[in-house]
Amino acid sequence: MLIKGETGDWEVVIGLEVHAQVISNAKLFSGAATAFGADPNTQVALLDAGLPGMLPVINRYCVEQAVRTGLGLKAQINLHSVFDRKNYFYADLPLGYQISQYTQPIVGKGSIVLDLPDGSSRTVGITRLHLEMDAGKSLHDQHPSKTYVDLNRAGVALMEIVSEPDMRSPEEAAAYLRKLRAILRYLGTCDGNMEEGSMRCDVNVSVRRPGGPFGTRTETKNVNSIRYVMMAIEYETNRQIEILESGGTIDQETRLFDTVKFTTRSMRSKEEAHDYRYFPDPDLLPLVLDQAWVDEIRSTLPELPDEKKARFMEQYKLSAYDAGVLVAEKASADYYEAVAKGRDPKIASNWVTGELFGALNRLGKSIEESPVSAADLGGLLDLLADNTISGRIAKDVFAAMLETGKSAAVIVEEQGLRQVTDTGAIEAAIDGVLAANADKVAEFRSGKDKLFGFFVGQVMKQTQGKANPALVNEILQAKLKG
Amino acid sequence: MTDLTRLSAAEALDGLARKDYSAVELTEVHIRAVEAARPLNAFVVETPELALEQARASDARRARGEAGPFDGIPIGVKDLFCTKGVQSTASSRILEGFVPPYESTVTANLFRDGAVMLGKLNMDEFAMGSANITSHFGPVVNPWSPGTLAQHDEAFAAEGAAAELVAGMGQPRPRQEWTFTRKLVPGGSSGGSAAAVAARCVMAATGTDTGGSIRQPAGFVGIVGLKPTYGRCSRWGIVAFASSLDQAGPMTRTVRDAAVMLRSMAGFDPKDSTSVDMPVPDFAAALTGDIRGLRVGIPREYRMDGMPAEIDRLWEKGVEMLRRQGAEPVDISLPHTKYALPTYYIVAPAEASSNLARYDGVRYGQRIDGTSLKDMYENTRAAGFGAEVRRRILIGTYVLSAGYYDAYYLKAQKVRSRIKQDFDEAFKRCDVILTPTAPSAAFGIGENTDDPIQMYLNDVFTVTVNLAGLPGISVPVGLSADRLPLGLQLIGRPFDEETLLRAAEALERAAGFEALPPFMAGAV
Known part of the structure; x- marks a missing residue:
């Protein structure tokens, strides 16, 4: 410089x-x-x-x-x-x-x-x-x-x-x-x-x-x-x-x-x-x-940051930056590896470096003092992966986990946040929205594509956010075009 | 009953074992001897109560059949050894009043084996000196100093009824008073130890030897002084002078006593990293009297210009004494001898300047306040250290200073290795080396004080041994024309004190040195 x-x-x-x-x-x-x-x-x-x-x-x-x-x-x-x-x-x-x-x-x-x-x-x-x-x-x-x-x-x-x-x-x-x-x-x-x-x-x-x-x-x-x-x-x-x-x-x-x-x-x-x-x-x-x-x-030396970083990049296909952030503290790296085990390593990395580190930063806590254990964060990612909850709900659940220390599954159960994947229920919700907004349906059909987002929003609102976004998209597309 | 103060420690051990007398009796006699010998100024602190307590414990152990190898022997301890609960000052004002909460390893070993401590012995301040004239507590007088004994009748001091009572008890008590006509030094730095052993007020004493501080005073007072191999005795709890040279050792009236006492002093100490992990042999068992075939090295470089003829003759006599017992004299060369004194007077002050830095008035000992920390240091150290100690701190600080380190300290270390190599070479051709202990007999207090170099020459035959880490012993062999003791020094291989002691005992027997100093505790 x-x-x-x-x-x-x-x-x-x-x-x-x-x-x-x-x-x-x-x-x-x-x-x-x-x-x-x-x-x-x-x-x-x-x-x-x-x-x-x-x-x-x-x-x-x-x-x-x-x-x-x-x-x-x-x-x-x-x-x-x-x-x-x-x-x-x-x-x-x-x-x-x-x-x-x-x-x-x-x-x-x-x-x-x-x-x-x-x-x-x-x-x-x-x-x-x-x-x-x-x-x-x-x-x-x-x-x-x-x-x-x-x-x-x-x-x-x-x-x-x-x-x-x-x-x-x-x-x-x-x-x-x-x-x-x-x-x-x-x-x-x-x-x-x-x-x-x-x-x-x-x-x-x-x-x-x-x-x-x-x-x-x-x-x-x-x-x-x-x-x-x-x-x-x-x-x-x-x-x-x-x-x-x-x-x-x-x-x-x-x-x-x-x-x-x-x-x-x-x-x-x-x-x-x-x-x-x-x-x-x-x-x-x-x-x-x-x-x-x-x-x-020498034979008892632990894996050091440089080696760990290289392994993270190789094994988990993380960027140099993400790997570097994760290995800066051994406890963070250990936490990440516990979360990533058997899960999508990239999603695990995003959650640890994004949501978790952000939250710890706000709370002024170290990784050792994290209110959410690696196992619990992993549990949350599992619910996300099997479509039990949506990404948006996951963030709310994570916030509740930080607050209460409860596991994701418990929070989802207690608050009834389980994602709706029942097509019948989604269809009913969509039908309701379309019926209530017949004018907007007409506008959409006359070429105002941008209104698609409006319909999605309305459906999610109807379902308190629990509807599976992919299914909503799919059914909504079909019905609007229909 | 025989005068118990005349016994050697080995004889006393036998007598104690035979129950001829108890340790308490032996100790009481010596407590009186210590009091009687006060004109010598050999003691800094007398510890009669402690001695009696230890003696009672000794008798109890013996009664239980648990007596140790030195049990019940009354000794004096050089003031350089830290003794738990007893003031330890290194005869320096700066440590006046310092009472250690710990016991040095060597004294602890001696107490473990049953020794009884009569008190702490005067010495040159911080062991720096060759005449015991640098002590804060005043010089020690050599019991060989000439003098006269006058007898007075003691007048009754009491009055009234007490006077009648005393008078009724009978005869006026005669009081004998010894007047020195010339006060001689006992050598140093272990001058108090030497004087006390020679004057028969302790059976033995601990000494320490950095450049000759055991051997030279032993020579000056006609006793045996042994400096063991560096690493043989732990330095833990001994006030450090020059750490790479300091070594504790026994000062006794016979070689056998030195062997017995060394066994109790020595031993590996994990608290001293320079102490050597070797078994301690039964040194006395090595005193077989058989030195046939022993090769005795005679270093030609120790024949110095200006050395008194009587020292030279004594040396030749010593060679003859050993030869007659079957030993084989061998001419050897120690070529770097002439560099030994300058080397010593760089290495020892260098280490001392650092070792003595801790006496700063902050935590213990004397403090003279000042207006700032630096001021307090200067006041405390100026008042606390005597002139010789200050001189050596200055020399040591100088030789370690940036720009001088290579020329002095580093060079001295190189010469030191050469001196050690000289001995390694010599010991390929001989088993022990015989030299004079010192270049003169005891001199008068106040002599040799104008020029420090003159004083330093006292150590010319002894410093090489410290620089090389070897064991050395001084044995009294004869008297000078002035009827003062002269000693010869034997030097041994590292950790071969056994051969050294065997040769020393043979020399002692042949010399038959039985002269006694004019001033003796029991005689006054």
Whole structure:
């Protein structure tokens, strides 16, 4: 995507660093619990509080989760990796260093395929994924002069997933985050919940002339929603272009996103940047993995969004767009497959992506919270397929299902919505309509074809919409022409 | 009854087993010895009540026939070990008042096997030092320091009826007062441990050794100090100095005691990722006295310019002692020896600068408030750390800094692997290596303090062993012209403490070192 400036076109270059909290019951090195929302400082082991003589011991499950994620990102798994200490002082970092991985991460190069709104796709490179421990949380708003520290989060396992600078628009960055989140959720390695902070994003942005060398980048830290990421990119892009066009230069610096003004502001310059004094953590041996163990994890990987999408297109003959929408969440895909089983896959897709998603959107509910189960939606489609109800009635029935939670069959029975397929009854209704509108019949017969719709409407009205529309058409045609 | 403080731990274990005395009796004698030895400033905290409680429990276990392999032995614990419910400070102001809610693995192992703790022993602050002069609680005095004993009659302090009562009890009590004419250092950093064991106020003590902190003080006070192979003893619960070098070990009066005590200290600990999952042998069983055919490496690079002739002679004597028992001296080369000290003084401060970052005044220990977080950090750490600790934090921070990392830290790590390779090569030709423990005997408190490099030279023979992760032991072998103890060091293959101890015991027997320090707890 090119941006028109005063002095010509510009291209934005975006790379993202995502901190994804590993789904694990215990922290990365201490064994303390990780449940979200516990009372402050109730999930803190001696190590997490930085007591003297405490030592880290790697949590095997967190390593397994990182490997699983690496495999899901089609990435190189490094059988030999090293934990380093990243040294800096802060009140919520009890050890005075964060245990991270610097030069030898557990996962190397991989890739993510983006599904863009126009149905096309684009590949973004993954530079690396490494494991590290989270810091605690500083609470500055609890006391007028004091800062409170909650160490529940201190030591929780994070995966830092670094992309290549391969994205060229805020929309691509959003697509990347959505896809990454989908993959993590499919894998069960991170819940991807940005509001709770279990997925956080640092945004690297630079601008350049199309095809030119990379410009100087800025890094905007801890942006905690996809919408904010897009806003931060938008703002940074414009800010940088403005500076460059007025003859200035971009400072390589760390910036913060202001969630009130939707702007970014400088946090610290390159000169003020921390010297983290990375060095291998002498308390931990290099992490050496067995290829057989990695293969074992690989064999348990679930079907991931890309494969599922391809299968949906192949197996159900869905469009790339529909398939993409359905696989965006594993729960949606599962729901769809339950509905589509033994039914027309296209009709199932239309109902799930149309009526159901529309309704959930209105209700602000997730697919997991859907008031209509996949089985019940399937039941509705069955009534439609065997002509028990018409398409129009089906929509009303669906609305009633959402409301009452009852099954389609029950609603149809209770409200007597069963479609009339008795030709005698339909004929009687048509005869009544034609008799009552003899003038219109004459007009029709003299060539006013458009009145056909009027007659259909009248018949449907007579039958409270329950008459089978195909039969109505057929009999009406015959009688009018007759 | 014999003076129980003169026994070795092994002898005491026998006596306890024979019911010659109880653990409570043994402990009471030592509690008095600890009190009598206060002029040495060896203890930071005395724990007589805890000791008696543990001793009573020990006697009860023994009565039930459940005595452990170290049951009833009164020991001292270096203040670097976190001890549950007992202040643990690493002899630093910054940790003053810190009482851990947990027990280090090594002390827990010792207590499991029945050890009785008399108190926490003074040391160089955060184990940084070679003379025990950097402690926040003041220097420790070497019991070998010369002095004089004067006797005074104690005047009655009581008045009135109490005075009559006291007078009625008989003789005025003579009071003996020891005056040091020159105070010598006990070595460091485990100086309190060394002094307390040598002065016979504890039967044994734990030490830790990062660059020689067990072996050099053991040499300075005429006792045995064993640094086990890196990974043999858990580091969990020991205040970290330099994690890749730190190792706990026993400081005892005999090699046999070191073997017995190490067995109780050692063992795999899943809480320490660098602890090694290997069975702990019965080290004492390895003390067969038979070293025939044992190849003893003599590294030519350890013959240093300017080393006192008496150290050189002692070393030659040591070679001869082993040869006479059937061992075979072998000349070996450890070519990277000269780089060991500079390497050590990059690696150890680098790790220390990071390990000590947690002492920030935020959660425990001393805090000096400030106007901002940074201000509070600066105030707390400036006041909490002594000069030597601050120096090493600065060195460590510098060598890890961007732009210097490759030239210092990374280079040092490369040299470290070379030093390790030197030993790998050497051990193809020999089974143990014999060297002096330190380049001098104990020196006076206040000497060697102008130039830190001079002080660092104390570790010249011992740091290589830590850099290579090997086991090393110092055995008292003779006295200097000034009648101060001199030790020799034996170095073994990784996890071959058995051969090392066997050779050490042979050396000990041949040396027959029986001199006693002028200041001893029971003698005062």
